[in-house]
Amino acid sequence: MKNLYAIIIVGFILLTNSAQANKWGRVAGFEGLWKFSVGDDVKWAESDFNDSNWDQIFVPGNWDNYYSGYNGYAWYRKNFDVKSFPGEGSLMLMLGQIDDVDEVFINGVKVGQTGSFLPDFETAYNIERRYPIPDGLLKEKDNTIAIRVYDTAGPGGIVQADLLGIFFDNDVNLLSFDLSGQWKFSVFREKGINNVGFNDNNWAEINVPGTWESQGYDGYDGYAWYRKKFILPVELENQNLYLVLGRVDDFDKVYLNGELIGRTEYLDHYNRVDKWRAYQLYRVYKVPANKFQKFNELVVEVYDEQLDGGIYEGPIGLMTYNDAKILIERNEYDSWGNPVRALLRLFDIY
């Protein structure tokens, strides 16, 4: 049965991506020829490494198309320019599925890893690679991306991708207040974790949106907590607003200033298919004006059943009714023709 679920999930990912063509504005496209070499050397991550005598292969595709039967380490490198910077935040590197493990560097800086290299090898061949790009890392010209891949057996490399490149989330334009970026993160349940004033100083930081698998929590399934403190802008005071948390894999409970304001979880009236669709749904939680303070603390408890986990896709932030309406009512359908967003109302508690 587990395999069946996996197939259904992969199917969803593929179909959801095709429906998302308008959501993602392309900043740099990576389909085409890349520099490629078997072997492994940390120096190959550096932007000024001279790869002029490397081979070239087409990406995406199984590297066995060129290097038949090859198992082991290999690196991909590519130089690229960025046409336009749509703004800070919410730039997402998308690399599709990489078989088995990858580690990605942009301009010499590590931006993500999925799976685990030897000696504690763990494959991630069926996980979609999406890495948030830190602000300030990209230049207009002469950027370098370097990808270290380890393949233990069978097909290898950047094998399959619907979206391959760096993308900007157009939905970010709907936000009145952007909450993406660094959040506090922990996988340990603690007393008073949802309360105002809870001390999260020692917690790790994580980029939101982005799966936790891609940010050092490889293979983790189960509960995790995100915390964010923010000051409500004056122009948004005394308004009913919508807290948008993009998509979360799989379930979440959201607390604002210690009070539960929304949740998406495994409810009794879901059928099994609905349960497994939760990770597709946009979280748009209505927040009455009186629930906000000047200083606010937001806590999101996430439960992930398997594979990817976390607040993995934006937009993340506050929207007015009119903008949230655009997000909710935009047509988007899954593989069976069901509108993805119509289920939202099931979870709204106000």
Added chain:
Amino acid sequence: MRTRISIILLLLIVNFGKSVLGNNTAEIELKGYWKFSIGDKMQWAEKNFDDSAWDDMYVPSRWEENGYRGYDGYAWYRKNVVIPDYLSEREVFLELGYIDDVDEVYFNGVKIGQSGSFPPNILTAYNASRRYRVPASVMDFGAENTLAVRVYDSQLEGGIVRGNIRLVFGMPDVVPDIDLNGFWHFNTGKEPDADASQILVPGAWENQGFNNYDGYAVYSKVVDVPASLLSKKLILMAGRIDDDDRLFINGQFVAETGEYYGTSNTDMHREFRNYFIPDGILKPGKNLIVLKIIDRGGEGGILEGNIGLITQEKFINYWQRRRKN
């Protein structure tokens, strides 16, 4: 082995063979009269044994047709061959066609291969074409070399009966910096034994005295690594292993393929292993390489490939030459 897989592998080998048997291939024909004696004495394997009193036997042929009608049992073949100097640095295979039923082959007194299993647990290999890799270390270039083939026939026709009989000198696709083809220590079980026996790598253990054995086994070898190589990135080309394996060097876990601790079948017996050795694992002088293997059915062991330690530079170059499309 599953038939479909065998066919795929056969295709791979044929393709691979093409590149090896290109224009640069040399051969020494070995068809013709060999020295021959029935009986079985292990000193007949020796390079210096005087076989001048032995019969002459045409190879390939059935010994029944050459004066040994109705003979079943042990017999030995011997032949001297001069290998010219210019053929050093090649990848050498001894082809002996089809042998009925069981054989083991000595090159200058050193065993280089076996097919089937001798009494008391007889396993015929009459339908297997013999092709044995000859390690460079056993050959004398520019001098006379001695081949000795011990054969056991259990019934009906016997001997080196048909097929190509020759030494093939190919330009190797790749020459490892440290050649690890040849003998390794071998024992069944999960840990290395002090009194491990010797086994030829590559080659299924079924052909080397462990007929029908499925389960855990350990290959080990002490390897001298010169200081000049220690400063370089090295890769252990460990060949195609059936089924799953874990690599340890000097007692430290380095790499694995498949699920050594698992119980279900993987497809890893199709896969060639390239194990990158992290800095600081290999020491100057003697190093112990241990491959722990589990076989869950059919053939088992390090089945195929050019086994050795290679520098990353040479490894990249080798794969660039193999690139297609």
